[in-house]
Amino acid sequence: MSEPLPPGMNAHQMADALERFRKVIGGEWVFSGEKVASYHDPYTIPNDPERYRAHAAIAPASTEQVQQIVKIANELRVPLWTVSRGKNFAYGGAAPVLSGSVVLDLSRMNRILEVNEKFGYALVEPGVSYFDLYKHIQEQGLKLWLDVPDPGWGSVVGNALDHGVGYTPYGDHFGMQCGMEVVLADGQVVRTGMGAMPGNNTWQLFKYGFGPYVDGMFSQSNFGIVTKMGIWLMPEPAGYRPYLITFPREEDIEQVVEIVRPLKLNNVIQNAATIRSLVLDAALFTTKSQYYPGAGPIPPSVAKQIMVDQDIGMWNFCGALYGPKPVTDALWSVIRDSFATIPGAKFYFPEDRQHRPDILIHRADTMKGIPKLTEFGFLNWNGGGGHVGFSPVSPTTGQDAIKQFKMVSGRVREHGFDYMGLMAVGFRELHHVTVIVYDQTNAQERQKLNELFGLLVREAAAEGYGEYRTHIHYMDTIAGTYNWNDHALLKMHEAIKDALDPNGVLSPGKSGIWPKHLRQGRKS
Amino acid sequence: MKRIARISILASALVVLTTSSPAADLTGKEVFDHYCSYCHGSSDGAGTMQLRRTRGKDQALLAERTNLSPDYIEYVVRHGLKSMPPFAPADLTDAKLKVLAAFLAKKLPPGD
Numbered sequence: 162m163s164e165p166l167p168p169g170m171n172a173h174q175m176a177d178a179l180e181r182f183r184k185v186i187g188g189e190w191v192f193s194g195e196k197v198a199s200y201h202d203p204y205t206i207p208n209d210p211e212r213y214r215a216h217a218a219i220a221p222a223s224t225e226q227v228q229q230i231v232k233i234a235n236e237l238r239v240p241l242w243t244v245s246r247g248k249n250f251a252y253g254g255a256a257p258v259l260s261g262s263v264v265l266d267l268s269r270m271n272r273i274l275e276v277n278e279k280f281g282y283a284l285v286e287p288g289v290s291y292f293d294l295y296k297h298i299q300e301q302g303l304k305l306w307l308d309v310p311d312p313g314w315g316s317v318v319g320n321a322l323d324h325g326v327g328y329t330p331y332g333d334h335f336g337m338q339c340g341m342e343v344v345l346a347d348g349q350v351v352r353t354g355m356g357a358m359p360g361n362n363t364w365q366l367f368k369y370g371f372g373p374y375v376d377g378m379f380s381q382s383n384f385g386i387v388t389k390m391g392i393w394l395m396p397e398p399a400g401y402r403p404y405l406i407t408f409p410r411e412e413d414i415e416q417v418v419e420i421v422r423p424l425k426l427n428n429v430i431q432n433a434a435t436i437r438s439l440v441l442d443a444a445l446f447t448t449k450s451q452y453y454p455g456a457g458p459i460p461p462s463v464a465k466q467i468m469v470d471q472d473i474g475m476w477n478f479c480g481a482l483y484g485p486k487p488v489t490d491a492l493w494s495v496i497r498d499s500f501a502t503i504p505g506a507k508f509y510f511p512e513d514r515q516h517r518p519d520i521l522i523h524r525a526d527t528m529k530g531i532p533k534l535t536e537f538g539f540l541n542w543n544g545g546g547g548h549v550g551f552s553p554v555s556p557t558t559g560q561d562a563i564k565q566f567k568m569v570s571g572r573v574r575e576h577g578f579d580y581m582g583l584m585a586v587g588f589r590e591l592h593h594v595t596v597i598v599y600d601q602t603n604a605q606e607r608q609k610l611n612e613l614f615g616l617l618v619r620e621a622a623a624e625g626y627g628e629y630r631t632h633i634h635y636m637d638t639i640a641g642t643y644n645w646n647d648h649a650l651l652k653m654h655e656a657i658k659d660a661l662d663p664n665g666v667l668s669p670g671k672s673g674i675w676p677k678h679l680r681q682g683r684k685s
Numbered sequence: 686m687k688r689i690a691r692i693s694i695l696a697s698a699l700v701v702l703t704t705s706s707p708a709a710d711l712t713g714k715e716v717f718d719h720y721c722s723y724c725h726g727s728s729d730g731a732g733t734m735q736l737r738r739t740r741g742k743d744q745a746l747l748a749e750r751t752n753l754s755p756d757y758i759e760y761v762v763r764h765g766l767k768s769m770p771p772f773a774p775a776d777l778t779d780a781k782l783k784v785l786a787a788f789l790a791k792k793l794p795p796g797d
Contacts, residue, residue, distance in 0.1 A: 177687070192774055199763045199771035220775035250770050268776040288776075292723075313723065446729075448738060518729045534723040537768060538731040541738070546767030 164197055164216045167240045167261030168679065175216055178239045178263070185229045190269070193217040200247065200264045202256035204547040206611055206634045213256040215242065218264035224388040226677055228348040230265065232388070234666040235346065241265045242668050243386050245287035245319030245344075248312060250324070251550040251596070253633030257585060258670030259679070268316075270388065275365075280393045283338065287318040287559045291532035304397040305531040307331055308433075313532025318390045322380045324630055326585050326592060328528045329485060332394045332433025334588065340364040341376055342389035346556040349567045351385070365391035381630070382654075383668035385614050394529070402482040402489050402510065403525035407474025409505040414476055414566050415559035418497045418510050418584070418591065421478075422557040425586055429495050432528055434480035434586045440580040441596065441677040442477050442520045443467045443504035444539035449579070458574040468551050473520060474507070481528040539581060544599025549610065551617050553626040555584070555591045568620055573597060592629060618642065633670075640673020655680065700791035713788025716781045717748065720772065732769065747789055754793060762786075 166175060166522050182532030183191050190198075193216070207213075220277040221227050247255030255264055257283050281471045283294060285635065293315040298305050300468065308327035310320050321334040331337050341353045354370035355363045368374065407673050408417055417436060424430045440459065452467060453459045459467075468474060480498070483490035500506050523535050540548050551569065555561045562584060570580035578597050585592040597613065600606045614635060622642040631639045643650055654674045658665070665676020711719070713770075717726070724732035727745040737745035744750060759782055765771035 177787075190775065196774055199765075199773040201771070203765045203770035218773065237782070246776070247773055248770075254770060255773065266773060266775045268773070324697065446734065534731060535725060540768035541735045542732065544767075546737075546769075651703060 163261040164193065164420075165211060165214045166260065169238065170261065174237065175239070175592075177235065177263075178237045178314040179217055179219075181233045181237070182186060182230060182263075185233070186219060186221050186226050190220040190222075191217065192219070195266075200255040200266070200595045201634070202251060202253045204254075204549065206547075206549060206603050206607055206632065208607055211408065213253065213258065214260045215255075215257050215264045216261045218255070218266050220266045220269045222269045224270075224342065224344060225351060227265070227267075227270075227344045227386055227388055229348065231344055231346060231666070232348040233311065234263075235348075235664050238319055238664055238666065239263055240666055240669050242649070242671075243328055243383075245316030245322070245387075246290060246314070248290075249319065249323060250312070251548055252631060256633060256634045257668070258636060262669065265386070267288050267386075267388070273297050274389065276301065276303060276305070276394075277365070278305055281305060281368060281396050283317075284340075284365055284389060284391050287316050287587060289317050290314050291317060291320075295530070295532050298394075303361040305394040306331075306397055307394060307532070307558055308334065308337065309527060309530050310334070311527065311536035312534055314534065315394055321392060322387060324381060325457075326433055326587075328433050328435065328479075328524070328585075329481075329530050329531070330432050331393060331397055332585070334392075335377075335380055337393040338376065339368050339393060340391040341368065341379060341387050343379055343385040343387050345385050346667050350388075365393075378657065381672045383674055385656060386667065391392075391605065393683075398483040399485045400483070400489055401529055402493070403521065403528050404480055404482070404493070405509040405521040405524070406478040406480075406500050407472075407507045407509070408476040408478070408503055409468070409474055411475050411566070411570075412563065413474075413503055413505075414584075415499070415563040416503050417476060418562040419558055419559035420502070421586055423588075424496060425557065427587060429492055430480055430586065431483050431492070432481050434478060435524075436478060436584040436586070436591075437477045437520075438580060438582045439464055439467060439473060439477075440542070440579045441539060441583060442473050443471055443578075444514055444542035444581060444598070445520065445523065445535060446518045446538060447471070448541055449543050457577045458579045471520075472514070472516060474505075477520060479521065479524040479528065481525070483680050485528055489511055539596065540598060542579065542581070542598050543600065545598070545602060545606070547601030547607075547610075548596050549599075549614065549632050550630070551595045551597060551614060552628050552630050553593050553621045554629050555593050555626065557586070557589055558589055562591060562593075564624070565621075565626065569593070569595050569617060569622070572613060572620070574616055578607055578613070622669040636670060637673045699751070711781060711784065712790075713784040713786075716785040717788055720777055720781075721747065724769070735768065742783070749792070750789065751792040751794065753789050755783075755790045758786040758789050759783075 200218045240262040242257030243265045244255045246268045267287040270286040272286045275284040291309045308329040308331035310325045321338045325334050340356045343351045353376050355361045452464045555565050573580045582595040599610045628639050724730045733745050762772050
């Protein structure tokens with residue numbers, strides 16, 4: 162299959178564009194033909210092979226090269242789809258929304274520009290992975306902890322820009338970013354916050370600078386290309402004590418969340434803890450076929466067997482205590498006494514766990530910022546390898562949590578999948594992330610998944626629940642649910658898009674934001 | 686990422702690590718350790734566990750396999766396989782892939 166062309170461009174024009182790019186970055190960093198395969202979505206959803214296909218990929222090594230590329234793209238009207246490292250795999254990987262786009266792969270821009278132990282921050286380029294930054298901190302012997310998402314190969318910058326979460330007290334990644342360098346569509350370079358003042362030494366210390374705070378405009382957006390970003394790092398605490406609390410019944414989620422809210426608001430629960438479902442945890446180290454040979458979701462009897470075998474609950478609360486022992490002892494006594502009111506709750510520290518591999522032993526690494534890829538194990542639950550995240554936000558109330566759980570798990574199971582969910586604890590909200598694991602090699606299953614996802618979005622929106630992040634296949638759909646006052650927010654996004662990127666060359670379709678010439682008929 | 690030079694060090698620990706080169710300046714083992722070992726380097730890696738289930742205990746650890754050809758390795762790395770996503774050439778360059786494939790195919794019997 163030949164590589165697709167962007168709208169309004171022919172093969173000759175694209176060949177000319179690639180030649181211009183080669184002159185900027187070198188021929189070895191322009192990938193076309195067969196080499197584009199690794200930029201396809203590895204966990205594809207639609208059955209149309211023409212969707213989400215890049216024409217080519219290019220990999221600059223510097224901000225200056227990005228500036229030159231953007232100027233060429235504007236001159237020739239070539240759509241660029243920017244990825245930091247392209248590892249956002251549950252959400253489309255490196256694949257563009259608009260087929261025919263050229264992927265602007267920033268993974269070569271992998272310089273760790275500064276790590277400051279005194280103030281606890283790093284300044285990095287988009288190609289720096291969590292593995293890279295963690296390794297650097299260890300090699301330098303710095304008393305700093307990262308906060309990592311589950312896949313450690315992702316970009317520190319990219320994950321924050323996509324509003325990713327981690328599991329230490331610094332779990333809100335975009336909340337921990339401070340100061341950006343951005344290449345705009347016309348090639349101009351902007352530094353945000355205090356970075357706008359020459360000679361200033363607080364770029365990574367104070368977010369807001371003077372005037373409008375614009376950093377958020379460059380997250381989940383297509384208004385510019387972030388080429389440097391500051392990220393705050395946690396000072397190594399005096400003590401660390403990870404724990405696991407298991408609960409035996411699905412309906413326990415209501416009481417668990419009611420208990421979580423005041424504990425989190427008062428910082429008794431210090432970290433971005435997670436409440437994880439049975440199958441999600443079981444799937445890390447076992448497969449469905451080991452327990453159940455039938456089709457469809459596992460029956461309750463099998464779920465109970467898994468609980469016994471792996472010594473986990475229907476819900477598993479993974480948290481951690483940070484600080485001097487007297488502090489963590491005091492916090493633990495409050496946490497333990499609070500959750501002990503739930504019948505059947507069990508409490509564990511790592512030394513209490515008998516099985517290997519084990520969920521708490523694994524999460525104990527993650528909650529102290531050690532990057533890993535262990536969570537990829539759950540993709541093997543049913544052998545098909547595909548996965549996509551459905552991620553509505555919920556208030557931290559038991560009523561909302563049980564309502565969302567019943568809505569989502571009911572539909573997921575009706576469609577023949579197992580419910581594999583977690584509720585990541587923010588300060589006042591939960592990210593209810595349901596991972597739907599499917600056989601990506603089966604066209605019928607992909608179709609079933611697609612129908613399920615659309616239903617989940619519609620039903621969640623009808624109840625006022627919106628997703629915080631989504632796969633490229635659903636960006637228009639999700640943007641369409643944020644439609645208060647006749648799509649006023651999307652209209653504002655489009656006005657900004659038109660002003661900053663009038664030719665619409667930067668990541669067309671990202672988060673449902675299309676340039677003017679591609680906008681017609683897309684709004685639902 | 687290979688650290689080549691520390692350009693400057695200030696009081697705030699300013700460090701610059703330069704970008705990777707298209708030339709393979711790593712050995713096959715080093716490429717494997719950097720890119721593959723998190724899933725395929727130990728008995729409880731996600732890739733090892735899945736290969737153990739689907740192909741048997743003897744086929745679980747990639748570095749011990751005797752039936753991996755360089756062409757097959759290069760194809761899987763660039764295209765992915767089921768739960769394993771592909772690796773793009775901007776990061777895992779063709780030169781690195783070549784030495785990785787040679788490393789993993791080292792136990793392939795001659796003539797295969």
